Each structure stands twice: as C-alpha cells, then as structure tokens.
Amino acid sequence: MTARIIDGKAIAATIRGEIKTEVDKMQNEYGTVPGLATVLVGARPDSATYVRMKKKACAEVGIKSFANELPADVQQADVIDLIRGLNENPEVDGILVQLPLPGHIDEEAVLSEVELSKDVDGFHPINIGRLSMKRRDPLFSPCTPKGCIELLDRSGIEIEGKRAVVLGRSNIVGLPVAMLLLHRNATLTICHSRTKDLPGVVREADILIAAVGRTEMVKGDWIKPGATIIDVGINSKDDPTRKRGYRLVGDVDYGEAAEVAGAITPVPGGVGPMTIAMLLRNTTDSKRRRIGME
Numbered sequence: 006m007t008a009r010i011i012d013g014k015a016i017a018a019t020i021r022g023e024i025k026t027e028v029d030k031m032q033n034e035y036g037t038v039p040g041l042a043t044v045l046v047g048a049r050p051d052s053a054t055y056v057r058m059k060k061k062a063c064a065e066v067g068i069k070s071f072a073n074e075l076p077a078d079v080q081q082a083d084v085i086d087l088i089r090g091l092n093e094n095p096e097v098d099g100i101l102v103q104l105p106l107p108g109h110i111d112e113e114a115v116l117s118e119v120e121l122s123k124d125v126d127g128f129h130p131i132n133i134g135r136l137s138m139k140r141r142d143p144l145f146s147p148c149t150p151k152g153c154i155e156l157l158d159r160s161g162i163e164i165e166g167k168r169a170v171v172l173g174r175s176n177i178v179g180l181p182v183a184m185l186l187l188h189r190n191a192t193l194t195i196c197h198s199r200t201k202d203l204p205g206v207v208r209e210a211d212i213l214i215a216a217v218g219r220t221e222m223v224k225g226d227w228i229k230p231g232a233t234i235i236d237v238g239i240n241s242k243d244d245p246t247r248k249r250g251y252r253l254v255g256d257v258d259y260g261e262a263a264e265v266a267g268a269i270t271p272v273p274g275g276v277g278p279m280t281i282a283m284l285l286r287n288t289t290d291s292k293r294r295r296i297g298m299e
Contacts, residue, residue, distance in 0.1 A: 007263060007264065008234075008262070008263040008264075008265075008266040008267055008268055008269040009160075009267065009268040009269075010268075010269065010270075010271060011156055011160050011233075011235070011268050011269065011270045011275060012271075012274065012275075013152075013156060013270055013271075013274055013275040013276055013277065013278045013279050014274045014278045016155070016156060016159050016160075016278075016279065016282075017152075017278035017279050017281070017282040018278075019159075020155070020279075020282040020283075020285075020286065021062070021065060021066055021282055021285065024066045024068075024282075024285050024286060024289050025065070025066040025067055027289055027293075028066055028067040028068060028289060029067060030298075031292065031293075031296070031298065032067065034298075035296050035298065037292070037296065038067055038068060038069055038292070039068045039069065039098045039099070039288045039289050039291065039292035040068065040069040040070075040071060040094075040096045040097045040098050040099070040288075040292075041059070041063055041068055041069070041070055041071065041097070041098070041099045041100075041101065041125065041284070041285075041288045042070075042071035042072075042073060042091045042094070042097045042099065042100045042101070043056050043059060043060070043070070043071070043072055043073060043101050043103060044073045044075070044084070044087060044088065044091075044100065044101065044102045044103060045072070045073065045074045045075070045103045046075045046076075046077060046079060046084060046103070046106050046107060046110065047075075047076070047077030047106075047107055048077060049105075052103045052104075052105075055103060056072070056103055058281060059101070059281055059284060060072060062281045062282075062284075062285060063285065063288075066285055066289075068285060068288055068289070069096065071091070071094075071096070071097060073087055073091075075087070077107050078107075079110075081109070081110045081111060081114065081115065084106075084110060084115055085114070085115060085118050088100060088102070088115065088118045088119055089118060091123070092118075092119070092120040092123060097123065098123060098125075098288055098291040098292040098295060099123050099124075099125030099284075099287060099288035099291050100119045100120070100123045100124070100125070100126075101125060101126050101284065102115055102116060102119065102126070104177075113130070116128050116129060116130075117129065117130055121144060122144060122291065122294070122295075123291060124144065124145055125145055125148075125284060125287035125288045125291060126145070126147065126148065126284070126287075127143065127145040127146045127147035127148065127151070127181070127287070128147060128176075131143075132144055132145055132146075133176075133181070136181060136184045136185070136188075137184050145287045145290075145291075146181065146185060146283075146287075147177065147178075147181045148279075148280045148281075148283040148284045148287065149177065149178050149182075149237065149276060149279070149280045149283070150178055150181040150182035150185050151185065151283045151286075151287075152276055152279025152280050152282065152283045153178075153182050153185075153214055153235045153237065153276060153279070154182070154185050154186075154189070155279060155282075155283065156235060156270065156275070156276065156279060157212065157233065157235070160233075160268060162212065162233050162268065164186065164189040164190070164191050164212065165189060165190040165191070166190060166191070166192070167191050167192070167211040167212055168191070168192045168194070168209055168210055168211045168212070169186045169191035169192065169193050169194070169210060169211065169212040169213075169214070170193075170194045170195075170196060170206060170207055170209065170210035170212070170213050170214070171183045171186070171193070171194070171195045171196065171214045171216065172196045172197075172203075172207060172213065172214065172215045172216060172217045172222075172223065172256065173196075173197065173214075173215070173216035173217040173218065173237075173256075174195055174197045175216065175218075178214075178216040178237050179195065179214075179216050179217075180195075182214050182216070182237075183195050183214075186212075186214075191212065194206060194209070194210075197217075203227075204224075204226070204227045207223060207227045207228070208226075208227055208228065208229050209229065210228075210229055210232055211229065211232055211233065212232065212233045212235070213228070213232055213233070213234045213235065213257075214235045214237065215234065215235070215236045215237060215238055215255065215256040215257050216237035216238065216256065217238065217256050218238055218240070218256065219238070219240070219256055220238075220240040220241075220242055220254060220256070221240075221242070221254055221255070221256070221257065221258040221259075222256050222257075222258075223256055223257040223258060223262065224258050224261055224262075225258060225260075225261025225262050225264060225265050226261075226265075227262075228262050228265040228266050229265075230265055230266075230267075231266070231267040232265075232266050232267060233266065233267055233268045233269070234257055234262055234266050234268070234269040234270065235270050235275070235276060236255035236256055236257045236259070236269070236270050236271075236272050236275060236276065237255075237256070237276050238254075238255040238256030238257070238272065239253055239255065239272055239273065239277065240253070240254055240255065240256070241253060241254075242254045253272055253273050254272055255270075255271075255272035255275075257269070259271065259272065
C-alpha cells in the first residue's frame with residue numbers, strides 16, 4: 006500500500022482563494038475589510054519570520070495588517086496597554102500575540118487581555134474552556150488544531166465513530182485538537198511520554214494526529230494499515246546532501262509510514278500552510294460577525 010498524500014499546501018491555497026472572494030465582497034458591499042493586528046515582543050528570528058509570513062498572507066487575500074513590535078525588555082503592563090488599545094480599535098478584528106513571550110512576561114495574563122471577539126488565535130481561557138465542554142462552541146478554535154480537522158474534512162476522511170489517537174498533549178496542539186475530535190464524535194485516546202506500550206496504542210488509530218515534537222518517532226510498524234496520519238511535527242534532521250546541512254521532517258517516519266497508511270501529510274507542505282490559512286479564516290469570520298454579513 007502507498008498512502009495518498011494530503012497536500013496541505015494545495016488545500017490552504019484553495020481556502021485562501023475562498024477568503025479572498027469573501028473579503029472582496031465585504032469591500033464591495035460593506036466598504037470594509039478584515040483587520041489583523043500582530044504583537045511581536047523581542048527579536049527572535051523565528052518569531053519575526055512567522056509574523057512576516059502572516060503579514061504576506063494577509064496582503065494576498067486583502068486583509069489589512071497592523072504590525073506592533075516591542076523590545077524584548079518591555080514591561081508586561083506596556084504590552085497589556087497595547088492590547089487594550091487594539092481591543093478598542095474598530096479596524097482590528099483579530100489580535101495575534103506571537104508566542105513565546107520573554108520569560109519575564111506572564112503569557113496567560115497577556116492572552117487573557119485579548120477581547121474574546123478578537124481572539125483569532127483561539128487561546129483565550131474562555132475559548133479554550135468552551136472547546137473543552139460538551140455542546141459548547143468557542144468563538145474561535147486554535148489555528149493549527151483547526152487546520153488538522155480541515156485537512157481531514159477536505160480530504161473526505163470520516164471522523165465520526167473513528168478511533169483517533171493524539172500523540173502529544175501540549176496546550177498549543179495536542180489538547181485542543183483532541184477536543185475538536187471529540188466534538189466530531191471520534192473515539193479518542195491521548196498519548197504522551199508515560200503511556201505504556203505506546204506503539205500498541207498508536208497502532209489502534211484510524212486517525213493519528215502526531216504532535217509530540219520528536220524527530221521521526223512514529224515508525225511504520227506503529228501504523229494500522231489504511232490509517233490516516235496528520236503529522237504536525239516539524240523537526241530539523243542532519244542531511245549533508247542539503248545545502249543548509251539539514252532537512253525538515255515530521256514526528257512520523259514518512260518513508261516507512263507511507264507504505265502502510267491510507268493517507269498522510271508530508272512535512273513540510275502538510276499542516277504548516279493550514280495554520281496561517283485558519284488564522285485568515287478566523288479573522289475573516291470575526292469581521293463577518295461584526296458587520297452582520299450572512
């Protein structure tokens with residue numbers, strides 16, 4: 006068996022096209038477009054790169070960007086004051102605080118200040134709380150977990166009644182994607198470093214979400230024949246044949262798993278593009294609510 010490739014890059018491009026159509030309609034019929042504000046604290050190269058990518062994606066679909074850059078030694082009170090100002094700005098429909106923040110700043114305190122209706126990252130405690138409750142819907146779901154579910158839906162993968170295994174229990178991906186799967190009536194198992202017989206548990210999965218952050222941890226003999234694999238991991242692996250000396254791989258040994266699975270996401274080009282697409286989706290949905298657009 007050779008697995009079908011779930012092309013996240015192509016699916017994300019389709020979603021961006023759909024969003025651009027909506028944004029153009031907003032501009033033509035309501036005279037307004039969605040606005041996304043980013044807050045970047047410090048000069049981490051990776052964080053700065055992510056913010057640039059988000060700004061570029063916004064420009065492609067017609068979403069207005071508001072970039073806010075603060076020094077690494079900024080006081081927490083000043084970050085909170087900035088967020089409160091963005092909450093009051095009618096042109097801003099979404100606020101994204103780029104994580105991680107410097108160690109002297111309390112991330113939870115900062116994220117809690119983002120107005121619920123502008124929490125397009127989906128990390129406000131109330132949004133997370135709603136996500137974890139039966140018959141409660143958050144205003145926004147976190148972007149990477151939401152992207153995983155969108156990949157399954159747009160690839161025609163049935164979720165209801167299927168046995169889903171989530172490998173990893175982070176607040177960013179593992180736990181919220183588990184809650185989204187439960188909302189879709191999957192039978193759920195969450196695995197972590199202390200799970201006994203981890204390969205045996207993973208082998209039960211009809212759907213595997215791998216988000217543990219360990220290079221090619223999941224081997225081919227861990228996979229149930231015909232299973233669907235969504236690989237969230239992105240890790241550097243030494244490769245002297247590459248110009249930069251390494252290549253990016255996931256948490257799943259792609260070469261082995263692709264011979265067993267029914268469908269699988271590549272790394273890169275799988276989940277990664279979906280994260281930004283879902284950020285654009287959440288920001289556009291926020292504007293739709295504000296203007297009463299059907």
